[in-house]
Amino acid sequence: MLRLERRVDVPRWWTWAVPVASVLAAMVLGAVLIVSSGNDPLDVYRRIFESAVLGSGSLSGTVVAATPLLFTGLAAAAAFRMGVFNIGGEGQFIIGAIAGAGVALRFGESMGAGVIPLMIVAAAVAGALWAAIAGALRAWFKTNEIITSLMLNYIALNIGDYLIFNSESSWRLLEGSGRMFPQGKPIDTSAEWPFSHVGPVDFPFGFWLGVIIAIVVWVLYRRTRFGFEVKVIADSPSAATYAGMRARRTIVSVMALSGALAGIGGASDIGDTRHVFDPKGLRQSGYGYTGIVVAALARLNPVAVVPVALLMGGLNNAGRALQGRDFPAGLVGTLQGLILFCALGGEILARYRVRRVAKAVLAS
Amino acid sequence: MKRSAFVSSLLAGALLLSACGKSESGSSSSGESDAKSDGGAVKAAWIYVGPTNDGGWTTAHDNGRKAVEKALGDKVETTFKENVPEGPEVAQVIEDLVKDGNKIIFATSFGFGDAMMAAAKKYPDVKFEHATGIPNDIENFSTYFGAGEQSLYLSGMAAGAETKKGVIGFVAPFPIPEVVRHINAYALGVQSVNPSAVVRVVWINNWFDPPKERQAAESLVAGGADVIASGGDSPAPGEAAKTLGVGWTGYDSDQSTNFPDVWLTAAVYDWGPYYTEHVQSVIDGDWKKQDYYGSIADGFTDIAPFGTRVTDDTKAKIEAKKDEIKSGDFDIFAGPIVDQAGAEKVAAGASLPFGDQMSIDWFVKGVEGDIPKS
Numbered sequence: 162m163l164r165l166e167r168r169v170d171v172p173r174w175w176t177w178a179v180p181v182a183s184v185l186a187a188m189v190l191g192a193v194l195i196v197s198s199g200n201d202p203l204d205v206y207r208r209i210f211e212s213a214v215l216g217s218g219s220l221s222g223t224v225v226a227a228t229p230l231l232f233t234g235l236a237a238a239a240a241f242r243m244g245v246f247n248i249g250g251e252g253q254f255i256i257g258a259i260a261g262a263g264v265a266l267r268f269g270e271s272m273g274a275g276v277i278p279l280m281i282v283a284a285a286v287a288g289a290l291w292a293a294i295a296g297a298l299r300a301w302f303k304t305n306e307i308i309t310s311l312m313l314n315y316i317a318l319n320i321g322d323y324l325i326f327n328s329e330s331s332w333r334l335l336e337g338s339g340r341m342f343p344q345g346k347p348i349d350t351s352a353e354w355p356f357s358h359v360g361p362v363d364f365p366f367g368f369w370l371g372v373i374i375a376i377v378v379w380v381l382y383r384r385t386r387f388g389f390e391v392k393v394i395a396d397s398p399s400a401a402t403y404a405g406m407r408a409r410r411t412i413v414s415v416m417a418l419s420g421a422l423a424g425i426g427g428a429s430d431i432g433d434t435r436h437v438f439d440p441k442g443l444r445q446s447g448y449g450y451t452g453i454v455v456a457a458l459a460r461l462n463p464v465a466v467v468p469v470a471l472l473m474g475g476l477n478n479a480g481r482a483l484q485g486r487d488f489p490a491g492l493v494g495t496l497q498g499l500i501l502f503c504a505l506g507g508e509i510l511a512r513y514r515v516r517r518v519a520k521a522v523l524a525s
Numbered sequence: 526m527k528r529s530a531f532v533s534s535l536l537a538g539a540l541l542l543s544a545c546g547k548s549e550s551g552s553s554s555s556g557e558s559d560a561k562s563d564g565g566a567v568k569a570a571w572i573y574v575g576p577t578n579d580g581g582w583t584t585a586h587d588n589g590r591k592a593v594e595k596a597l598g599d600k601v602e603t604t605f606k607e608n609v610p611e612g613p614e615v616a617q618v619i620e621d622l623v624k625d626g627n628k629i630i631f632a633t634s635f636g637f638g639d640a641m642m643a644a645a646k647k648y649p650d651v652k653f654e655h656a657t658g659i660p661n662d663i664e665n666f667s668t669y670f671g672a673g674e675q676s677l678y679l680s681g682m683a684a685g686a687e688t689k690k691g692v693i694g695f696v697a698p699f700p701i702p703e704v705v706r707h708i709n710a711y712a713l714g715v716q717s718v719n720p721s722a723v724v725r726v727v728w729i730n731n732w733f734d735p736p737k738e739r740q741a742a743e744s745l746v747a748g749g750a751d752v753i754a755s756g757g758d759s760p761a762p763g764e765a766a767k768t769l770g771v772g773w774t775g776y777d778s779d780q781s782t783n784f785p786d787v788w789l790t791a792a793v794y795d796w797g798p799y800y801t802e803h804v805q806s807v808i809d810g811d812w813k814k815q816d817y818y819g820s821i822a823d824g825f826t827d828i829a830p831f832g833t834r835v836t837d838d839t840k841a842k843i844e845a846k847k848d849e850i851k852s853g854d855f856d857i858f859a860g861p862i863v864d865q866a867g868a869e870k871v872a873a874g875a876s877l878p879f880g881d882q883m884s885i886d887w888f889v890k891g892v893e894g895d896i897p898k899s
């Protein structure tokens with residue numbers, strides 16, 4: 162019998178050595194795969210690195226791809242830390258995008274860039290309320306939030322479809338090419354979020370916002386009473402109740418916080434990149450679900466979400482750059498999967514040791 | 526016949542232009558060396574919204590790409606990107622393709638339009654072609670598509686002959702003029718052989734969503750339809766038809782061998798010759814901006830081989846109609862045509878103008894379903 166045992170003394174240097182070793186292991190395993198598909202692994206890795214980091218404009222592309230994942234990753238991390246499994250980042254992102262776009266379309270022209278804080282607040286509130294539905298159901302009716310938050314994703318997607326495809330909503334473009342194909346109305350250019358340039362790299366405003374929020378969330382969970390309560394409730398709900406903590410209220414708060422984070426991601430999608438509400442494109446991108454992977458890789462640490470989101474964004478871009486005539490999309494996906502698998506596997510092996518246990522010991 | 530005339534006129538134009546080019550000084554020759562990568566092959570790229578094995582729209586385009594490779598051999602080096610989301614990611618994909626030295630880029634989904642136009646303005650030396658796109662005035666930007674409605678009229682005839690209950694279910698992607706036009710043509714084809722039959726429409730609001738396409742087909746059959754029509758990109762409705770034992774008309778790709786028991790026919794596009802000509806024109810340095818709309822007469826659109834369910838009598842009728850369309854003797858949108866409410870939209874002896882076809886937002890009589898008003 163094999164059993165996982167928690168390691169008591171984990172050396173400090175492991176915290177960076179393990180991830181590096183994991184990625185190296187993934188590259189070795191990946192090389193086997195690449196060779197068997199008739200490609201040159203060194204060339205493939207060079208191309209991955211080039212299209213994610215080195216190439217001109219590659220880093221900018223990576224940052225843009227990472228920005229939505231930053232928010233959905235934070236949303237998942239914030240909820241999962243308390244053992245509240247919010248799978249609804251996807252829907253909260255969309256509701257946030259609807260709110261953000263709604264505000265920008267209504268006030269963008271008159272307020273200009275002044276509408277940006279309003280977009281963020283509106284998206285955060287909308288995402289929080291949407292997530293709070295699943296939170297309240299969990300808190301008072303013990304409904305499984307995995308199911309409810311997942312189902313709310315479909316509702317959000319269908320609301321999005323309704324606004325653009327099946328109604329004359331104010332989100333929809335009703336003239337010009339909008340008559341050819343149902344599409345969102347672009348927000349006023351003065352309400353578009355600014356890009357800042359650091360060296361050759363363009364950073365969307367949403368990226369910096371995400372980094373700041375990551376730090377705020379980290380402080381919230383590490384340094385405040387609220388964070389302490391979350392930790393206690395996560396470890397032992399009955400102990401928390403005994404200590405007079407209001408577990409229900411905290412569950413709803415954490416869910417709302419998580420939803421607000423995903424919602425702001427939706428506002429960033431409108432402000433930073435798309436500038437229109439595009440349910441079809443959002444459905445295809447699936448940022449909410451990728452965010453769960455980001456959070457898991459970051460070990461639910463809000464600050465670690467930032468580099469992991471960049472890694473995932475870079476991998477996604479590199480994946481699309483790699484695929485082509487002699488490099489099928491499936492192989493790209495397999496390579497990405499290998500890297501993630503090794504990173505998670507390495508994490509477990511670093512924190513736990515595998516022990517062979519005699520059956521007799523188990524029985525006693 | 527017309528196709529070869531089209532090709533030869535293109536070739537003649539190409540020769541003429543290249544002659545002009547040569548008589549001019551060094552500028553055109555430097556442009557030519559520019560268009561070719563180190564190996565002497567011109568690089569061409571395709572951007573797909575779905576997977577190349579979707580068994581429909583993207584498969585058809587990728588077959589077109591393979592036809593280019595076959596026809597032009599080592600004069601061309603092709604690549605493609607599949608499953609590309611319609612969003613901020615496209616810009617990066619195009620950027621990479623340009624950096625890799627591709628000189629002509631085809632994008633095969635409507636939603637890639639904005640990113641393609643932005644890239645076309647940024648890279649004037651690269652040719653951008655957008656399938657189903659909206660014509661615009663960017664110099665290095667073309668749009669291309671085909672009169673699928675002609676083929677859908679013919680596949681509608683096969684469906685009309687097949688149905689016993691007089692109810693045909695249409696799995697429709699988006700309520701946009703292109704799809705509405707296709708459904709109308711299909712319904713008119715159905716009615717030409719079976720005047721009382723109706724076409725029921727279910728919108729799935731997606732181009733490629735196999736589970737939803739299949740579900741829609743199943744619900745249509747449950748509601749009384751005994752023939753299913755695909756308007757989306759996947760053959761999933763065919764799977765449903767196979768399970769339920771009803772006839773099926775596909776779209777985009779010939780699936781006759783995969784669904785022999787239920788297959789009727791399908792409206793198909795032959796992208797290969799178009800792609801070959803246009804990549805060739807980049808090689809020759811005489812690529813021209815245009816907004817191409819192919820037809821059965823051009824050989825651009827057609828119907829797939831018939832399945833065993835289609836009787837010889839129906840086959841003969843359809844072939845005869847196809848010849849009439851080809852020769853221009855038959856116009857599928859010739860009047861009289863009345864809409865769902867019974868109002869006359871096209872008078873007898875008249876025809877629906879091309880511009881109205883392109884922006885059509887009403888269903889013909891005999892179609893059951895709503896177009897969400899815009």
